[in-house]
Amino acid sequence: MxxxxxxxxxxxxxxxxxxACSDDSGVTSTHKNSGLDTSLARSTDMKVSSSGDLEIQRLSRTETKKMGxxxxxxxxxxxxxxxxxxxxxxxxxxxxxxxxxxxxxxxxxxxxxxxxxxxxxxxxxxxxxxxxxxxxxxxxxxxxxxxxxxxxxxxxxxxxxxxxxxxxxxxxxxxxxxxxxxxxxxxxxxxxxxxxxxxxxxxxxxxxxxxxxxxxxxxxxxxxxxxxxxxxxxxxxxxxxxxxxxxxxxxxxxxxxxxxxxxxxxxxxxxxxxxxxxxxxxxxxxxxxxxxxxxxxxxxxxxxxxxDELVYAFNDVAREMYSATTKTEVLSNMVKGITSAENYGGNSKSEGYTNMVDLGSVLKNMTGNIAGTDQALAALADCVVYMKNGSDKADSHGLAIYYPLAIQGSEELSIFKDICVSPYYMSFVDKMAYGSDTNGDFGSYSDTDWFGENSLYWSGSYDEAGGSAYWSELDQEPTEVYNFSEDESSVSFSSAPAINANGMYGFTISADTLDYVDAVYCDVFLDAGDGETLIELGLDDNITADWNTGKFEDNFSGYWVSLPDGQPLATYIVEQGENYNIYTSPVMLNGVETNLRIKIDFAGDGNYTITIIGAWDGIDEVTGQSAKEITKLKKGDLITPMYYSYSMKTDEEGTYEGESYTFNNDPVIYEEPLAVGDYYYSFQIDDIFGSSLYTDFEIFSVDANGDIYFNQ
Missing domain, CATH: 3.40.50 (Rossmann fold)
Known part of the structure; x- marks a missing residue:
């Protein structure tokens, strides 16, 4: 070349x-407009009419003429x-x-x-x-x-x-x-x-x-x-x-x-x-x-x-979604349908969040709870001329849509208000974000920002202060990482988290707040041995769950996904498929920070295979830039496990580095028994508003025989 x-x-x-090709704006922030005057008329304008219908106006030519x-x-x-x-x-x-x-x-x-x-x-x-x-x-x-x-x-x-x-x-x-x-x-x-x-x-x-x-x-x-x-x-x-x-x-x-x-x-x-x-x-x-x-x-x-037909059809669905926020059971099923939909680009603690989910998967998961989904799915299928998708993205339908799986602050919502395809969907997203700030209490919520005379919807401004009044609260980081009190959550317990008579750690969610629960995971930590530092091994869905009664218990076996040298990897769920889970694990690869993508294939007979797919750098937390591809590992690559660490005295978060392992060109790895020692176990309870409640830690021990037991 x-x-x-x-x-x-x-x-x-x-x-x-x-x-005339210089940029004199001086604006370099990833999320800011630069150069052109963004107050100029846009090529598309969207608003809700007085009758509540969506109106779309677009630039159009009275006639077209080929240019060459x-x-x-x-x-x-x-x-x-x-x-x-x-x-x-x-x-x-x-x-x-x-x-x-x-x-x-x-x-x-x-x-x-x-x-x-x-x-x-x-x-x-x-x-x-x-x-x-x-x-x-x-x-x-x-x-x-x-x-x-x-x-x-x-x-x-x-x-x-x-x-x-x-x-x-x-x-x-x-x-x-x-x-x-x-x-x-x-x-x-x-x-x-x-x-x-x-x-x-x-x-x-x-x-x-x-x-x-x-x-x-x-x-x-x-x-x-x-x-x-x-x-x-x-x-x-x-x-x-x-x-x-x-x-x-x-x-x-x-x-x-x-x-x-x-x-x-x-x-x-x-x-x-x-x-x-x-x-x-x-x-x-x-x-x-x-x-x-x-x-x-x-x-x-x-x-x-x-x-246009897709947007009109989706807006009809979004109007029903917004109305359903007053019906807790319907809202719960709807949000669970969104958060379980096919999503793209990571969306995990380790890799960062794009908040992009498959539109068709969302609509399909809401069918039966929300009117109009069949029409919207048909309109989506009509838009997609041709597509291909791999087996790990089997529920892809051709177009994704934004949904805040993890709300990342006022700027993100401020950008979205100017590109959202439906004012009703904007009001739904905004109301759910409001719920994350109020633990699900919508009593004082107002939608005038999106439907009033001075609507902020499709306003063409990136003024972060221009959003709903509570948006600035979303920019505040919590002062504590763990042990949030129950009254700071939308979720409450009828049976508080505790060790039961059978030596199992569990709890029961109260019937009146069970619909607010989106997911429950176990969170496992290693005691670093200094009396104050915990090293996180990650999140897993390996728990016993009864969604009818709200009863959840640990199902921990003492095994963890590990490198061949025995070092456990910090693993976080990225995707839960029908017959597989995909995890991500923060590592250093040849001295450079990245993440391993790991897939567990379930055979259906109780057997499973764990494979390293490759390395992916994730989403840049400052710019929002996504790494281009997942890179295959090569023989001789040095993998150094990385872990998040927490101080029990100060609640400060840090990182901990393991030992380097030389990749032998075999991507298959295994779950290995945890080493002898004390470990800390907590449940992470995610609510439908995007917030998480962490239960108190319980200590369990692994002895020389490989037996595990909670310390009571």
Missing amino acids: KKRLTAFLIVFAMVLSLT ASGTWTIFVYMCGSDLESESGLATMDLQEMIDSTQSDKIKFVVQTGGANAWDNDLVDDSLTQRFVIENQNMEQIEEADVTNMGSAETLAEFLDWGVSAYPAEKMGLVFWNHGGGSITGVCFDEQNESDSLSLLEVENALTSVYPKMTDAFEFIGFDACLMGTVETGNMLAPHARYMVASEELEPGYGWDYTAMGNFIGGNPAASGAELGKVVVDSFYDACVAIDSQNEATLSCIDLSKI
Whole structure:
């Protein structure tokens, strides 16, 4: 690749000045708009009419006119290289695929590069923002300027303004190439600008600014990035493209196959975005199969002309959801349906939270409790032209939606209010967040923020102070990590947590609050031996639960998932499937912090297999950027277990590091008996409002015979 691009540079490079491409905003926060004036009219407006119905108004053309010669394609690629390029050279690999695929004169790729600290070829310069045209198997530099922020709406808008004017075609596509973080944190995280990213509102701003320069919509807009296959994304793009191609989950492997894309267009220049989308999905999935990463893969092609019907149908469901908040049993079943739905990108203590859940899975799980779900499911299926998903994502339906599995503060909700597809759903999410602050007491809740004359819904502002009055309370961290008092929770006990006559640790939830319980886990800690520090071994669902009576007891066997050298791994549940559980475990891999993804397959006969899937860096807690893929381990990799630790004196949280283990290339591991010593056991009780109650610790001991018993 280096030699080939160097040759192109010598023979074909034509350097011009790149005008008006600087970002003077000075805003680098991942969640802030920058550059364009976001007070400008949006391409979509949504509100509730006086009769309570949803009204959607979108930019539209009275007539469309093709912008280029018949049978021609231009695909614009907004390539924010980031660490995917600077550490792995993945952008360079895809540039080569584009070069190889342009044998036909019917297709060209127009690429803007930036956002990476280094590039793995001799043509792209990390100190510049550059524009290239790839056609006839040549890559030619067209323009360059000082480096700009690829996470700025202004930078994107100027690229599109220039591109559609200079390289129009009968059919045009736009691809965002980089990391994705889902509906809240967006796409294209620029590592040269503090990982600033394009929010969905910024993407909309940029597309709206170029709309008057176009006489036709993009044939497709795609995201070669993780987690961007969401209904919020599709709703934003609806005025601007016919189709969307995006993944609900992480993108394993090397992302899209641009050779397959270009070759297909070259042989089928009259193809539609739907036909091209099928090729993109199939070739992506085939590439995942080739590296054995297909189990967690998802990719969908969405017909954006069908988004309105989906949004209308979902809004009808959301109205019922909001009304159901007054009926505790229905609300409980509904929230359990959401929290048990297929979710994407981790959503655990160790890996962080994207709060992205599968829309179809949510609707399916609420069928029977909430009216209108069948119609919404049908509308969703009508939107999805084509999709593929792996066995570990079997309940995927093509589009995800935001739901705060873990509320992460006022800024997240403030962003969501401007992209949420339904005011009733916004009011539902807001009311549940309110419930997390009031332990489920909705008595003083007001929905005027979403339905009044001065509604904040779809307001286009990221003013964190502009949300509901209680939002600021969500930014306050609790002063204690464990032993929250019962009166600070929506849950109460008819039989308090205690050791019973059979030596089992358990409790019974009172009948009047059982509906508030979403899940119960056991939390196990190792005594570090200093009299005050506990080392957490993680959360598990291995308990005895009777959801009819509210009685829960430990079912602990004294075994824990461990490395072959006997060290227990700190494990946290990521996903509970029908015949499997997926866990994550914080580790150092070759000296770098990451997480092991671990899968337990249940055979149904009492046997099970535990396998290390690979390593995933998770969600950056500051920027919201998702790591691109789960990396397979290699023989000789050094795995060092990491654990969260807690001081019983100060409640301070820290980390504890185990011993390094050399991976022997066998991904199968086992549950091993815990070492002789004292351990602390607690229950974590999650309520339907997203809060957790922790029971008091009970100490159990493991003796030299491997027997375990609670100390009474």
